[in-house]
Amino acid sequence: MRSDGDSWDIKTSVGATALFVAAARGLAARQPDPLAVDPFAEVFCRAAGEQWSALFEPGADTSDHPLVSTAFGRNFQEFQAARTRFFDTYLTRAVGAGVRQVVILAAGLDSRAYRLPFPAGTVVYELDRAPVLEFKREVLAEHGAELTAQRCEVAVDLRDDWAKALQQNGFDAANPTAWLIEGLLLYLPADAQDRIFETVDALSASGSQVAIEQMDTIPADVYSQMTKPSAEAPGRNQWATLLYNEPKSEASEWFSQHHWAANRTELADYLAELGVAVDPDAGQIRPTAASFVDAIKR
Ligand SMILES: C[S@@+](CC[C@H](N)C(=O)[O-])C[C@H]1O[C@@H](n2cnc3c(N)ncnc32)[C@H](O)[C@@H]1O
Known part of the structure; x- marks a missing residue:
C-alpha cells in the first residue's frame, strides 16, 4: 500500500510501472502492423536486465510474466500501443498549431523527446522523480540516441508543489504549452490530482492544450479481490496496491468547468476505430475503464 512521501527508483514500487x-x-x-513503434522501449528493458530483458531474449522462459502469459498481457500491449498513438498524434498536432513548450508530467520512460519530429525551438520539460529521469538519460546516452527537441529534466514529486521547480528550469507561463498526463493519475490521491489540474490551468496561457489518460474507479469488491495477497503467486497483485482507487474529478468535466474546450475519447471506441478487437474481460485493466481527454484553453 502507498503512503504520503513514499519514494522509488526505476525498479521499485511506482517506478517499476x-x-x-x-x-x-x-x-x-x-x-x-503495430499501432505505434517506440524503438527505445526495448532498449530500456534490456538495460534494466532481469525479468525485463528476458522479455526480449529469444528462448528465455517468460511463461509466468503477466505481459505475455495471459490474455491480459496481450490486451495490455494493444492498450499501451493505442495510448502511445493517441498521445503522439496529440503532441504532433499541438506543435503543428505552433506550440513550442511541451510539459510531460510523470514522464517515466517516455522517449518522445528522442523520437517525435519536433520543430526547431521546441522545449520538452520532463517531470518525474530523479532516479527515473537519471535512468532514462543514462541508458539513452549509452545507446547513442539523439534528441529531437531540447529536453529539460525537472526532478520533483508531483504530490508536492512542482510549479516553482518547472519555472526555475525556464518554463514560461506566458507562452502556450502542450501538457501531457499519461499513466499518472491512478497513482495519485484525489486531492493531489486536483492540485495538478489547478496548477496546469494556472500555468496555461490561452491556446495551451492538455491531454490526459484517466481510469474509472475500480468497484470496491473487485479492488479488494485484486489486492488480496495470493499464496500461489506472491507479488501477483502488487500493482493494484500502488493505486489510489478513490473517486476523483473526471478530467473532461473539470477542464470544461475551467474555460477549456474538452473532449473525452473512450479507449474502447478508439481501439474499435483502429480496427483492434480486444477481450473486455481480460484481466485487471479493462478497455472500458480507460479514457483519454484532450482540451484547449480558450
Ligand atoms: C506508468 S508510469 C508512466 C510513465 C509514462 N508517462 C508512460 O506513459 O510511459 C508512471 C510514472 O509516474 C511517475 N510518478 C507517479 N507518481 C509520481 C509522483 N508523485 N511524482 C513524480 N512522478 C510520479 C512514476 O515515477 C512513473 O515514471
Missing part, C-alpha cells in the same frame, strides 16, 4: 508500460510498448512494436 514505467518499465512495465515500456515493456508493453516494446512487445507491441514487435507485432505485425
